[in-house]
Structure formats: C-alpha cells, structure tokens
Amino acid sequence: MTDKNPFAHVPSEPGAHKEDPIIIADHVQRRFGGLTAVDVDHFEVQRHAITALIGPNGAGKSTFFNLLTGFDKPQKGEWLFNGKSMKGVSPAKVARAGKVRTFQLTKALNRMTVIENMRLGAADQRGENIFAAFVPSLWRQREADITERAHDLLHRFKLYEKKDDFAGSLSGGQRKLLEMARALMSEPEMVMLDEPMAGVNPALTESLLDHIVKLKNEGVSVLFVEHDMHMVRRISDWVVVMAEGRIIAEGPPDTVMLNPEVQEAYLGVHHDTDLSEESSS
Amino acid sequence: MGDLLVDVVREAFTPTTAAFALAAVGLNFHFGLTGLLNMGQAGFMLLGMYGFAITVREGGPIWLAVIVALAVSMVFGLILGWPTLKLRGDYLAIVTIAAAEMVRYLGRSQNFNSLTGASTGIRGNEFKGPFEDLSPFPDRMVDVGPFAFHGTRSTSWWLILVAWVIVAIFILIFARLSRSPWGRVLKGIREDEDAVRSLGKDVYSYKMQALVIGGAVGAIAGVIWSLGASVQPDSMGRPTTFWIWTLLLLGGAATIFGPVLGSILFWCALVLIKGLAAMWIPDTVLSQEQLQPFSLLLVGVTLMLLVIFRPQGVLGDKRELAFND
Numbered sequence: 040m041t042d043k044n045p046f047a048h049v050p051s052e053p054g055a056h057k058e059d060p061i062i063i064a065d066h067v068q069r070r071f072g073g074l075t076a077v078d079v080d081h082f083e084v085q086r087h088a089i090t091a092l093i094g095p096n097g098a099g100k101s102t103f104f105n106l107l108t109g110f111d112k113p114q115k116g117e118w119l120f121n122g123k124s125m126k127g128v129s130p131a132k133v134a135r136a137g138k139v140r141t142f143q144l145t146k147a148l149n150r151m152t153v154i155e156n157m158r159l160g161a162a163d164q165r166g167e168n169i170f171a172a173f174v175p176s177l178w179r180q181r182e183a184d185i186t187e188r189a190h191d192l193l194h195r196f197k198l199y200e201k202k203d204d205f206a207g208s209l210s211g212g213q214r215k216l217l218e219m220a221r222a223l224m225s226e227p228e229m230v231m232l233d234e235p236m237a238g239v240n241p242a243l244t245e246s247l248l249d250h251i252v253k254l255k256n257e258g259v260s261v262l263f264v265e266h267d268m269h270m271v272r273r274i275s276d277w278v279v280v281m282a283e284g285r286i287i288a289e290g291p292p293d294t295v296m297l298n299p300e301v302q303e304a305y306l307g308v309h310h311d312t313d314l315s316e317e318s319s320s
Numbered sequence: 321m322g323d324l325l326v327d328v329v330r331e332a333f334t335p336t337t338a339a340f341a342l343a344a345v346g347l348n349f350h351f352g353l354t355g356l357l358n359m360g361q362a363g364f365m366l367l368g369m370y371g372f373a374i375t376v377r378e379g380g381p382i383w384l385a386v387i388v389a390l391a392v393s394m395v396f397g398l399i400l401g402w403p404t405l406k407l408r409g410d411y412l413a414i415v416t417i418a419a420a421e422m423v424r425y426l427g428r429s430q431n432f433n434s435l436t437g438a439s440t441g442i443r444g445n446e447f448k449g450p451f452e453d454l455s456p457f458p459d460r461m462v463d464v465g466p467f468a469f470h471g472t473r474s475t476s477w478w479l480i481l482v483a484w485v486i487v488a489i490f491i492l493i494f495a496r497l498s499r500s501p502w503g504r505v506l507k508g509i510r511e512d513e514d515a516v517r518s519l520g521k522d523v524y525s526y527k528m529q530a531l532v533i534g535g536a537v538g539a540i541a542g543v544i545w546s547l548g549a550s551v552q553p554d555s556m557g558r559p560t561t562f563w564i565w566t567l568l569l570l571g572g573a574a575t576i577f578g579p580v581l582g583s584i585l586f587w588c589a590l591v592l593i594k595g596l597a598a599m600w601i602p603d604t605v606l607s608q609e610q611l612q613p614f615s616l617l618l619v620g621v622t623l624m625l626l627v628i629f630r631p632q633g634v635l636g637d638k639r640e641l642a643f644n645d
Contacts (some may be wrong), residue, residue: 110514134520146515148508150639159502159508160519166501167521169529178501205639218515225520 045085046277051298054081061086061229062107067116069102069284076102077113078284084229089251089261091271091292094281095304100264101143103281104233107262109133110142117260121228135162137228141236145262147214149207153198156206156217157180157189157308160224170171188224196250203222212243219250223259230254232263236270248274268296324595326466331591332584335475335548338483339365339588344568344579345490346537351565352574353498354530355510357413360400361564363420363537364393366556368425368539369546370436373447380452386543393539396423397532405527420561421545427553442551444474451547452478477550483544487580490537506530507574518643566623572633581634586619593618 045058069077077099084090094100105111107118109130118125120138128136148156158164164185165171166178193199196216201209206217215235222230235251236244252274256263265271271278271292278295280288282304288295295301296317328371331337343361371389376382384573400419426432428439436442455478457471470476497503503527508516513523542556549555563586571582594615597606606614632638 100484108518110517129522130514130517131520131522134518139520140518142514142518146512146518148515150511151504151507155504155507159504159516159521162520164501167500167505169497172497172500172502175500182501208639219517254576 040269044276045088046291049085049277051288051294053286053289054275055083055289057083057085059086060084062118062120062262064107064118065116065256067103067106067108067113067118069111069113070100075284079103079104079286080118082279082286084262085277086260087255087258088276089263089274091275091278092262092264092281093266093268093271093278097283098281098304100281101233102284104231104264106142108138108231110140118303134225134227137225138231139222139225139227139229140231141215141218141222141233143233145211145214145218145238147206147209147211147217149205151155151206152203153193153206153217154186154189154202155208157202157224158185158192160221161188162225185224192220192223197246212239212247215239215247216243216250219247223254227259229260229262232261234264234266236265236267244270321599324592324599327595328588328592330467331482333480334587335479335483335544337583337587338480338487339545339548340564340567341541341580341583342483342487342490342544343538343541343564344571344583345487345494346534346541347564347568348573348575348579349497349506349530349534349537351568352578353503353506353510354527355409356405356527356531356534357409358416358531358534359413359561359565360416360418360420360423361535362556362558362560363416363423364535365542365560366398366423366544366553367392367396369551369556370427370442371539372543373442373546373551374435376447376450377442382454385447385595386540389539389543390536393535395530397527397535398442401528401531405524405531417558417561419547420556421558424557429494436553437551439553441553444550447551448474448547452476452479479544479547483548486540486544490540490578491576498574498576502526524541539602546594566620569627570623572636575635575637576631578633578635585634586623589622590615590619 049055049057055139062082062084064079064082067079068075068082069200092100092103102111106113109115109128109132112127120133120136123136125133125136148159152219163183164178171177192201193202198213198220201213206214209217219232219235234252235247239247248270251261251263274294278290278292279286280295280301287299287304288298290298343365346364347358347361350358363593368389371392372385375385375388380388400415419502427436430438432438443471452472455476457476457478459472460470461468462471462477467479472478505516505521508521509523517523534569567582567586568579570585571578571580594611597615
C-alpha cells in the first residue's frame, strides 16, 4: 500500500476507470424471465483497496456478486479477474484463481470442528486427492503448515480457544469471523464479502471492521456488499451504488451519498432521515 | 434358552452379517461422509453379485470376476451420479431407489434368462465352485465350540474368514480416508456444498468419487452375500436397502465401527426376538410363518425408539447431529 490515494484521479461517475483494476466487467446481464436483475455496462474494482457495493434492496447486488464469483451465470457479458476471463468458470476455479467469497447467510460447516473448517480452506493440499490420501507421508508436512497458518489466523480472529469446538456451537458473530478467517486460509488476492455485518452484534462489528482494514494493509483487495452506512463510511475507499440492476453512481464514501441520483434511488421517500437508522431495517 | 443364546452369538459372525456390515461401510462413504442419500445400495450389491457369478459361470477366474463386479457397479455409479449429483440431495434418493429397482426387474425379466436366470437367479453350484476350491478347510462340517459350520461350502468357516477379513480391510480403508484431507472435503460437502465450492474444491468430482467408491464396496458386499446363499434378484429389493440404512444409523453414521456394530446388533436382535417369540407366544396366537414378519416388526419398533432417543446411533458423537439445523 502506498500513501498515494489510488483514487485521486478517478472521476466520480458510473463505470469509472481505475488506476490498477483487479476486476473488470463489461456488459454483464442477468435476467430471470422478464426481470433484468443485473445489467452492468462497465465495472472496475481497484486493486489493494476496499470497495463497497451498496444499493437498496433488490438492486441486484447479491446477484452481481454471485455472477462475479461463478455461483450464477449471466445471459451475456465478459468479466476479467487479474486480466483472466472468468466467464463460465466454475466457483471452485474462481476461488483457486485467488478470489474467495463469503456468504450473506453464514456457511460455517456446523458439524465439523473450527480447526477442520480452517484446514478445509487451505489450497494445495495433495491429501485431498483420493490416491494421495492413502499415503500420509505425501501430505503430513503440508497439513502441519496448514494447521500452523490456521492457528495464526484463529489467534488473530480470537477464535483460538474454540478451535476444537464444533462450528455449530459458535455464536452468529463468531461464525462470521470463522467464515472470514477460513476464506483467508488460501491466501487469496481478493476477498468478496457478502454482507459481513449482517446479524453481528455491535461489539464484534468493531473487530470485524478492523480485520477488513488489516486485510487491505496486507495487500488483499476487498469488495463487499453492505447495508450499514456507518461501516461503509468508516472503512471503504470507494463506493459503488447499484439500483435496479445498474450501477448508478461511484465515488469516495464522503461524497457519493450527496449525489442526487443516489439519494433518489437509495433513499426514496425517506430522503431526510439519517441513513444509519435505515440500516437496521 | 442356551440354544437360543448360541444362535444369537452365531448370528453375530455369519457371512450375512459381514455382508451387511460391508454394504453399510459403502453407504457410510455416501451418507456418513458425504451426505449423499443413496437409497439403492441393494442395486449395487445385486450388480456386484451378477458380475461375479456370471463371470465365474462363463469360466472366468475369480480375480477377473471380482474386477467385473467392481467395474459394473462403478459404471452404474457413474451413470447414476452424472445427471443427479448436480442437483439437490433428494433427487439422488429418488433416482437411486428407482435405478436399483430397475436392476432387479431387468435381472428377473425373462428376456435375460440365459444371462441372469430370470427370477430363479443363479444357483450356488453354478458359481461358488472356484471360491470353495480355494478353501484350506476340510470339506465337511466343523465344530468350533458350540458353533457348527461346514468347512468349505456355502455358509462356511472359509467364507466367514474371507468375509470378515474383507470387512476389516475396508474398515481400515474407510478409517484412513475419512481421516485424510480427502475425507475432510467430503464432510465439508455433507455440511454445505456451496461453502466448499467457495473454498476452491470441485464438489461434483468429490461427490462422484464417494458415490462410486461406496457403490463398489456395496458390490463386494453383494458378492460375499451371494457366496453364502445364491444370486436371487428378489433378495436385493428395497427392504435390503432399508435394512442397510437401519443398521448404519443404529451403529452410528460417520463412525468407523458403526456399520459393523449396527449389523451385528441388527441381525442378533432379529434372531433373539424370533427365538423368544417362538418360545413364549403360543402357535394359536402367532403361527410359525408369522414369526419372521413379527420379529422384523419388533426390530423396526426398537430401532425407531433408538433413533428417536439416541439419534447419533450407538457409537455416534451427539454433537455431530445435535446442530443439524
């Protein structure tokens, strides 16, 4: 991370070109029958930065998220990750390419222990091949390395004491933390967080925010979907606003909400109310 | 009473008990590890015994017959899994139960009489010879303590030895695999497919591997079963699949020794209940031929109670089921 603001020369307009984009999407369209859920002309995400994707309910944020991670397929469009086309690439391969996501509804693997959840997140474990699985000497060393990394991450996310507990016994917030820690096991270049704050109590929110900022400082690019405007203002470097499937505005967090189009789309009739109160609804 | 006790203990190690334990080990790959609802394990068993018996009958050596049994069941698994493993779990249950019935109906159809012997099946003396020739035991009844089995033929000491050695081998394989990173991926799939996808694992391929391996283990179980009896398509109908499920849940799904313990408990309980019923219930109330269905019914009730009050099975870990939301 340099001191220079990578967004210094980026215009505040939809589809703005970034200095060093890690994701580039073009003409991505996803229709469900007659409904066009996502219709994005151009979209770029800056590398080594925290980008927030916001918008009112039904704006197509989550659908767009699913498209970018391979969990859904659009009718048309092209999108690149790190210069490589991700069109028609399976979710697993997207993850192996270095772009790992989390889910709005937490997907902790409940009947597995916390440490096993973590180990599963690691990449390049040869023992995951059925034939190699018979020969522990092929994967024992890697398993030890993985476990060490898992311990480090669990310490960092304050879950180390829980490592031998079943993930199902954790609280909702702890599961969110576990999911994020697990996503980091494969040392991804980019993490995509789908509503990381949903259902997390305020005490944990603070530490989650810190974790996300720390990720950026370590050189990981972050794209997240969120409703909570406080969080968006606090940690994001750049905000992209979606409404009715389209990107209607982009800009730095302090100014993007002043855009009249955003206010109209995002706030509708509740024009004058404090956004932070909106977040809880 | 003493005779009944001998019968019960004898049941614990018969080839049938071993065969069902092995079939349950196969199902444990499907359900216990991966969460796949295979409702057609009997179909895999039947295909295995057809593959084995027909190869031997046509003059093939035993090793080839075993390979054919494995190959046929594995191809069956591939064909079943190819369209269904992309769908949600319940579809696999529907397809497997139907496919297993199709195998049985095709096997017993007159059109394939020359191959499968239709509903009569393939009699033991047509395919057991080469296996029994390998027996190191004498060709007569042998008493060991209170237990009497033939040395070599059909349900023999020889088959008991081979069957349990095979069960032991597959339990070792299951233990090795379930505790490996490979097994960890399968358990992850059991919990949440999409989460495992998001971590970069090729879920479809892992589910296919589990289905094919579990089915192949089922095929070997079928071969063992047929060596103690004969190849008879109707003995591999839906009830067989349900018994395998029952004894797997009884012993404890996802555990290593659950299938063996479940099979022993199931078959011994059946003999015990049948024996006690024969002793205490007069003929006028329940005739001799009604005893079998009656004891199955009682076993069913017992198992229902067990699954309600101890859902993790005898050996299972309560925490693994308690968080099932």
